Amino acid sequence: MSLDRITFALLLLGVAGCRDRGGDAAVASDASDDASTTAADPSGDSGTTGAPDEPKQAASLRASVKRKAPDVYARDLSRALGLGTDELCLELSQYDCTSSHRIALGGVDPYDRAVYEPLAEPGISSPLAIDRIALSACGERVTRDLAGEGLVFAELADGTASADDRAAIVDRLVLRLLRRPAEPHELEAIAALADDPNIPDARTWGQLACFAIATTLENVFY
Amino acid sequence: MEQRAHFTPRVLGVLAAIVVAAHAHDAAAQPTGPAAFCAAYPDAPACDAGAAACDTCHETPPARNLIGRAIEEGLLPGEDRPLDPEVFADALPGALLAIEGLDSDDDGFVNLDEWLAGSDAADGDSFPGGQVCDGEPDKSAWRYDVCSYDARFTFTRVMIDVCGESPTYEEIEEVAAAEDPRALIHETLDDCLQSEAWRGRDGVLWQIAHRKIRPLAALKAGASEGDIPLGDYEDDYNLFVYTQIDGHDARELLTAGYHVERTDDPTTYVPYARTPAQDTAARGAGVAQLTEIDRRAGMLTTRWNFVLNTMFTPIPRTTAAAAYRSYLGLDIAKMQGLQIGAALPADYDNKGVAADECAVCHSTLDPLTYPFSRYVGLGGGAPGDYRANRMLSYVDTEGPGIVDTPEAGAIFGQPVDDLVEWAAVAADSDAFAQATTRDYWVLMVGESPRDIDVAEYTTLWTDFEGDHAYSVDAMLHDLIDTEAYSVP
Numbered sequence: 001m002s003l004d005r006i007t008f009a010l011l012l013l014g015v016a017g018c019r020d021r022g023g024d025a026a027v028a029s030d031a032s033d034d035a036s037t038t039a040a041d042p043s044g045d046s047g048t049t050g051a052p053d054e055p056k057q058a059a060s061l062r063a064s065v066k067r068k069a070p071d072v073y074a075r076d077l078s079r080a081l082g083l084g085t086d087e088l089c090l091e092l093s094q095y096d097c098t099s100s101h102r103i104a105l106g107g108v109d110p111y112d113r114a115v116y117e118p119l120a121e122p123g124i125s126s127p128l129a130i131d132r133i134a135l136s137a138c139g140e141r142v143t144r145d146l147a148g149e150g151l152v153f154a155e156l157a158d159g160t161a162s163a164d165d166r167a168a169i170v171d172r173l174v175l176r177l178l179r180r181p182a183e184p185h186e187l188e189a190i191a192a193l194a195d196d197p198n199i200p201d202a203r204t205w206g207q208l209a210c211f212a213i214a215t216t217l218e219n220v221f222y
Numbered sequence: 223m224e225q226r227a228h229f230t231p232r233v234l235g236v237l238a239a240i241v242v243a244a245h246a247h248d249a250a251a252q253p254t255g256p257a258a259f260c261a262a263y264p265d266a267p268a269c270d271a272g273a274a275a276c277d278t279c280h281e282t283p284p285a286r287n288l289i290g291r292a293i294e295e296g297l298l299p300g301e302d303r304p305l306d307p308e309v310f311a312d313a314l315p316g317a318l319l320a321i322e323g324l325d326s327d328d329d330g331f332v333n334l335d336e337w338l339a340g341s342d343a344a345d346g347d348s349f350p351g352g353q354v355c356d357g358e359p360d361k362s363a364w365r366y367d368v369c370s371y372d373a374r375f376t377f378t379r380v381m382i383d384v385c386g387e388s389p390t391y392e393e394i395e396e397v398a399a400a401e402d403p404r405a406l407i408h409e410t411l412d413d414c415l416q417s418e419a420w421r422g423r424d425g426v427l428w429q430i431a432h433r434k435i436r437p438l439a440a441l442k443a444g445a446s447e448g449d450i451p452l453g454d455y456e457d458d459y460n461l462f463v464y465t466q467i468d469g470h471d472a473r474e475l476l477t478a479g480y481h482v483e484r485t486d487d488p489t490t491y492v493p494y495a496r497t498p499a500q501d502t503a504a505r506g507a508g509v510a511q512l513t514e515i516d517r518r519a520g521m522l523t524t525r526w527n528f529v530l531n532t533m534f535t536p537i538p539r540t541t542a543a544a545a546y547r548s549y550l551g552l553d554i555a556k557m558q559g560l561q562i563g564a565a566l567p568a569d570y571d572n573k574g575v576a577a578d579e580c581a582v583c584h585s586t587l588d589p590l591t592y593p594f595s596r597y598v599g600l601g602g603g604a605p606g607d608y609r610a611n612r613m614l615s616y617v618d619t620e621g622p623g624i625v626d627t628p629e630a631g632a633i634f635g636q637p638v639d640d641l642v643e644w645a646a647v648a649a650d651s652d653a654f655a656q657a658t659t660r661d662y663w664v665l666m667v668g669e670s671p672r673d674i675d676v677a678e679y680t681t682l683w684t685d686f687e688g689d690h691a692y693s694v695d696a697m698l699h700d701l702i703d704t705e706a707y708s709v710p
Binding site: 057058059060061062064065066068069071072075076079108110111112114116117175176179180181222 | 429436437667669
């Protein structure tokens with residue numbers, strides 16, 4: 001797949017992923033009359049909400065999240081996709097990506113480089129490192145499933161995927177990666193990406209669906 | 223200089239900052255400020271521990287924030303600076319009263335409301351309101367209950383923070399559906415505290431230790447030896463972790479007369495007490511711990527500590543400051559933990575420490591350092607070797623006055639005869655309990671305690687040094703029940 005197609009597909013997935021879900025702490029409720037909590041924004045702005053028929057999650061009063069440490073992110077991905085942590089991603093086919101990009105991923109390198117604490121702010125390459133690991137791991141899972149393992153993408157075995165198949169895959173991915181059932185609008189949005197002419201085949205859709213979920217804020221932070 | 227005992231270690235530790243006048247012409251915030259603020263506003267959340275934090279009025283002291291600058295304008299204008307501390311304290315309430323009705327950070331809330339609500343009146347992003355869940359929230363429709371303890375959220379956090387991986391959906395739902403989710407979560411914490419992710423090599427506890435031990439592969443002795451092997455810092459990690467696990471007394475971090483061996487796969491930590499000769503025979507001169515047992519003080523007297531921090535220095539101020547910062551949470555470079563009114567230091571090594579601009583810090587730092595001065599770093603003996611007459615070695619380089627350097631010193635204004643006593647005072651101090659608790663608070667909650675967290679944080683560290691007898695495990699069980707940790 002060409003870089004342009006991947007980029008466009010990623011942009012589409014990014015738009016879909018940015019739509020607020022019920023569990024998104026950034027969602028603020030309206031300061032409506034009866035059943036409401038005090039919104040964190042004193043301006044009274046209702047902020048963004050989920051899909052029109054979605055229940056409104058009140059905003060977190062503390063709104064403090066932490067970024068997963070590199071090994072935690074790797075283990076979670078490994079467990080969700082049924083891959084060893086050493087099978088997720090290799091740079092130059094040799095070097096474990098989590099180790100290679102440890103500082104960018106929020107880790108430390110105390111012995112050789114005297115980096116004793118994580119960087120206070122993520123670097124410009126931090127999201128790129130996450131993306132590389134997720135894209136590689138998702139691709140590996142798709143490849144193995146198409147070869148017969150059938151752990152996550154069994155429905156893609158024949159190279160096609162009906163709407164129901166896609167919904168089942170997305171639901172499975174969300175359950176494994178985000179540890180909750182998928183919201184209806186998530187199923188719809190990610191499944192519908194297969195209709196995009198820039199996504200050439202079911203295999204690519206599967207990899208990018210996995211990538212989109214694996215790189216959500218909900219999976220990178222906690 | 224007259225001794226002014228305005229601060230007990232308790233106050234110092236909770237607030238972790240002492241402000242010292244840096245410029246003679248400025249109305250500098252003085253150590254009486256925090257207590258005077260709380261005398262005026264005793265119900266302010268920031269005063270739960272007795273005195274307000276220095277960042278109520280300051281950025282890094284003595285620099286003033288919006289509140290500090292607002293106070294400055296109305297605080298005895300025209301009076302010569304620096305103000306006498308008592309004059310300052312008497313005038314401060316009036317200056318605070320004058321700015322109560324101002325909105326210094328322009329966030330829509332006047333200063334008084336912010337002080338009484340516990341938000342930061344100098345930070346426009348911190349404001350009262352939005353901190354109460356009122357009405358009848360539809361919690362059944364929420365992903366997370368942001369108004370109270372959330373079992374799913376807390377369980378997931380504990381699993382990630384301590385076990386190093388997220389739980390599965392099934393595991394989360396099992397906890398949420400349990401009759402007593404809290405009990406299950408505490409059981410999970412107990413299991414996770416035994417995990418390799420927590421206590422194993424390069425696990426979570428090692429991550430805390432990195433900034434205290436400051437390893438350097440090039441100087442490592444033993445396994446994976448560096449180019450210039452001088453000491454094995456893995457002994458330090460082993461001792462650090464041992465004191466933090468299995469209900470051990472964390473004070474032994476500073477008071478232990480033993481060292482710890484580690485085996486991997488699975489990881490175990492076993493203490494041992496060998497004399498330098500025995501350890502040399504057992505492990506070789508390149509890695510042996512060379513401080514006699516009766517001169518040991520835990521992490522303060524490891525070979526690596528002396529190699530890295532003391533090195534060739536007769537009066538090892540870096541060693542003392544590193545210990546003060548790492549284990550007591552007081553960074554002298556940020557003017558924290560300074561003993562106001564301490565006597566001017568004698569200049570044993572001709573470094574100019576008695577000059578006005580230097581004595582501000584060195585009147586505290588030098589007495590803090592003297593007990594470390596009898597332990598060899600590099601040169602003149604083996605690293606960690608205690609030598610009562612060590613100063614004689616430095617006459618040629620430092621001058622004859624160096625031999626007058628005492629071994630007796632002081633910590634928190636309390637005289638101590640030697641480093642072992644220094645360590646005992648430090649370990650029993652509120653500062654140690656606060657610093658240890660703070661390390662885990664930052665690790666687990668993800669940030670330093672906010673103003674609204676003062677009450678919970680204070681309870682946590684006082685129980686740590688009280689009911690929990692310095693057991694980190696017990697403290698963590700309390701921590702995961704705090705609102706700061708368990709409410710999304």
